[in-house]
Amino acid sequence: MTSTLVTGPSGAGTKSRAARLVDTAARTWRTNLAALPTLAAVVIFIAMIVYGEAAYGRILQYNTISNLLINNAHLVIIAVGMTFVILTGGIDLSVGAVIAFSSVAGLMLANAGWPAWVVIALMIGFGTAFGVASGVLIQFFNVQPFIATLAMMFLARGLASTLSTKPERLSDESPVRSLATKFKVIDGERVNDLVLTPGVLIAVLVIAVGFFVLHRTRTGRTVYAIGGSEPSAALMGLPVVRTKLWVYAISGTLAGLAAVVYTARLGIAQNITGIGWELDAIAAVVIGGTLLTGGAGYVLGAVVGALVLGLMNVLITRDGGIRPEATTIITGGILLVFVLLQRALTARKRE
């Protein structure tokens, strides 16, 4: 928040500068009202860290943070894809099932002796195929996004189940698993190291590319324009058809990529992998301040949202006293608190 900058020592000479600062701060505030929910998410995230540190300890240390990043890399990746879709005012329910199909098919191919890079390319490719199929249904046959991606969700889940209903295992020597090799970035004392995996780096790359595409390219502006008003975007001559196809293709591709990262980490895939992840991704996007109606939101918000969900799981495990059957109530409750807080914040500022 830039307004805190003003509270410095204010002499006679700096007064005009302070006034100018207030001016700039007020202007940034006014022009960035849309960023407010995202800001709220960041604040709440920090509050959760502080609370966790105070109540349970050992939150703000290297290995907890490393685990948070490593365990949620796949969720971050699908949340970025989901941001694109939701920004256009659509929704993608198929990502969890696509991850299931992609991982099961990929592991079976890898176990059949296919070279690792072909397997990885195919896993991502399966995702793209499902995404494009949703996009074609939505764009050319006028099927509502909810229904089209629901159909893809059923299709992917059903196909994954016909491939195998048993957990498929990947041998530890498989090159695909090298995507999950941990390397130390900062060597802390004893086991308290900052470790990263190529999977985390992939997630960071996805965030960076997603951020660049959404905020610095014509395609990105078109995504926001479609979410604002699709007919207006079309009347302005923006490539609505192409962009909407792109958006679902991106979401599908990122689901495929998430499948690679996830299976590399666990080495196991099953037809029931990823049930409900689409809801996690949607929740992450919403917590991050993106409107489900489209047109407003940020990739970084979705990343914060995904990390909030991950941190919540860490806190629930750390607490230990919470009965397992109550965890979904807490998840729901925290989601509700988030949207209510954002609602309160934005409602006050818009008046």
Added chain:
Amino acid sequence: MSTTERRTVGGLRVLMRRQFFWGIIAILLLLLVNVLKDPSFLSVSVNSTNGNLVGNLVDILRASAPILMIAVGMSLVVATGGIDLSVGSIMVVAGAVSMEFLKANGQSGGVALGALGAALAVSALLGVVNGILVSVVGLQPFISTLVMMLAGRGLAKVITSGQNTAASNGPFRWIANGYVIGLPVVVLLAVVVVLLVALVVRRSALGLMIEAIGVNPKASRMAGIKPRGLLITVYALSALLAGIAGVFATASVMTVDVSRTGYQLELDAILAVVIGGASLAGGKFSMGGAVVGALLIATLDKTIVFLGVSSSATPAFKAAVIIVLCLLQSERVRNLFTQRRAARARAPKESVTA
């Protein structure tokens, strides 16, 4: 052409123009597939000892009862431009409440009524919470009901302490397994509830007002429709119907499975509504369409079991049916058909000009 003949042709044409026409065709096709597999599939016989009707068609109707309930509720919610993702979880809450009530209170018919009342009251209460979140707090329906979906299943688990509670109570069991004049009680109850809801919304201005909210909330408010009470009523009704569905689903086995009862049934309900021709954007609903959609899903489930396909592959078949139906309902494919028909009619003329 006699008048009756003309009327049936006219009726057929009206039916064809209905969105759920293809749903009916799909049901007939699925039944045909079953008949090809086993010619006696459609036969309904009377059990000689107790006079009850038995047969696959009766099974399908019985299985469709819970989906029918939630589909009808969902169609009203969807008409307001909302969505209710929590119906599956509310089903399991209703099941958990009734089973715990029966387990604690015993066998009598009064206890069965009490369990029913408690289950429906809790369900309706959760629906009211949904409605308040949507209309008073102003949250998006998707998020409000997503929260309720997560919290509801957790609540059911807390109510039964994570166990799959079983109970025994004759009258309660009768709701799902009993027969009246040879017909399953559950089917009769479902029909009565659907007719009741249809009568209330279509014979009063209620349905029109619900659709008005979906068409344009601002305009409907300016026209004097108070959205708050109406939205709360609609979400409460959807939850109440989900509660009835939960009672149906648990009474048939007298056990509530906290992680599986009603699981993902909200998706089936939404599908039923869409197959019936409603747009998720809101603004219209069709009771007939929702009924056709629910029957189609029940028929599909039965067909897959009957054909001996592994039940884990069921989603793939559902996907195929959805995709085909959506394609048939889409403008582009329809235009393709009409253009071809028009081209055929024009063909002789064009050959002259060319």
